[in-house]
Amino acid sequence: MGTVHSAAIEPYRVRLFVEDEIVKDAEITVGVNHRGVERIMEGLPVEKANSLTEKICGICSGVHLWNSVLVAEKGLEIEIPERASYIRIIVGELERIHSHLLYLAHGNEVLGHETFSMRLFYIRETVMELLRMIGGNRVQYGVPIIGGIRPRAELDEMKIQKIREGLDYIEEKVKGFADRFTSDPMIMSRITGVCPLSRKDALRLAVTGPTLRATGVEFDMRREMECYDPFEFDIITENDGDVKSNLLVRVFEIFESVKIIRQALDNLPEGAIVDRSWEMQDTNITKSYVEAPRGTLYHSYALEDGRVRNVVIRTPSMANIGAMQYALIGHHITDAQLGIVQCDPCFTCTDRAIEIVNLKR
Template structure:
């Protein structure tokens, strides 16, 4: 470029606002993209549109009712929330649940992981504007949703975990076990077919490779969690430290590029591991009771519980006072991952920004629970 053309060159520096409703977003949130010549130089994500204040509503509720309320936090991770809330109470009350109940809880959580990962693949394909892949992912997911409905009675909120074990209506008889096994065979076959078609599509792979890249150093600095962290090469999965998962063999999947491609492949590669855990659980399902009702209520201090859910680390804490919860705090994976979503946008074309955000599998409704009022 000669000096005359250089002097005529103009750099366009502007803000592009998306939301609070965006056609490619499942939930309301606001994104501000600060763009220079169509390249994102900075990004800001604001949530709060769907705030419901569940932590405040839980204050003073009987613990059983508070546990049930946590299922309403998220339509995708409803089992994870009630499971972790129940685990919090069981930890404080020093309850050892029956082994059979623990296996059923793991089965439900891994089914929910399949449900979540397949939803991710469907939504991600939709953002890629590839309707065929999106519909195929949602079609595979239907098998999971029907298994969840069979066990819990609903496709969204299943109410499986209760203090001391699982609900009697969620017992797994031979017929249910057989259907779960058949479902795993079908899902494994269909996901393999989906993955083969997906990675063989040069247009799709070219669009997602190298986009939204995050380094392991940045991911750890931002406290990214779950598959989005493992996609940067960091080996971290709380299931390895949870006693509920001690009876099961599974691999913790890690990739290294930390881009949209690896985030998508992470979910694809984690699906067979969940299927393997479910198969082990139904094959070795212990005999015996599924609920222990011999426990007694008592007051406790603040109890903490961390578990690995489809998007990463889920944290619940509260105290018990005369059977009622006090001081509830819930931290979801997306709260930690928002920083990664913002960082992933920087340096990419404005048309790829939504794809960079979606790669971290955001659940903003899950995160929108509490506000802090600061008096100045």
């Protein structure tokens, strides 16, 4: 199947080896969207390189920029204002909500339930408009900068009220969807027990994010991020690692993101939103990990004369897509596409690297 498949948003190729319509082995090939982002970033001024990271993905563009900016801030030992940190978290959690809603909408499209799919996209529009209001764009809103956030992303009382109203609407509508979705016996029978991944295999295959939590592993990188220390939220887990568990984890994580944003709005500190007192200097390779909507996102680079060197970006879909090859084995060929998309694969995130090989003649 592929490189273009009607059930996939992005192009990739799947090879299934079947016997009596049962999958015996699978091979998922990525690379169609390859753009060589890490190589292009090499040697760019750090502000321009950070901006380029937003182009890695159109769904989680904000968290890529945030993490890339964090690398520079850690290397340069910049303390960002507390208000800026809160606003970054608000934007990050709004992005998580829109990503999870996109996942649920696409999942229902693959299931063949177009009504649920379109209604979820309609709910997602509220999130996209909130992101546009804060950053100026529905995609690639460009909120974090080294030292804080852009002035255009400052939150006044009008914007705060709009966000609160949007959260009330999103929470109400997602609850309604969850009640109808989980009470539909045909849907639940179609997704229960389909392409499960065990906890043991998930850990062995380095699965991350909601796909890992769907197997019962209680790990969320946000617990390791100092900026999330002031916020209370639950780590959502399910135990079966199948399509049902993956869908339910994303549904319940939306409510946790709403909870975090409300806490941030209620306790938004006063003060500056950017620190411009820092000076550029050379740094060694600095690493940063954050919890993107699909799992742990890694960025690292060094600074030399204000330019980035040795850029490495590792996205969560790299491991999760590979694990899906294993999850498909033993299941019917008609479950294959559903089994692949259960990990919320982002192929543009994955297709970002370039390897230079010296060939001996």
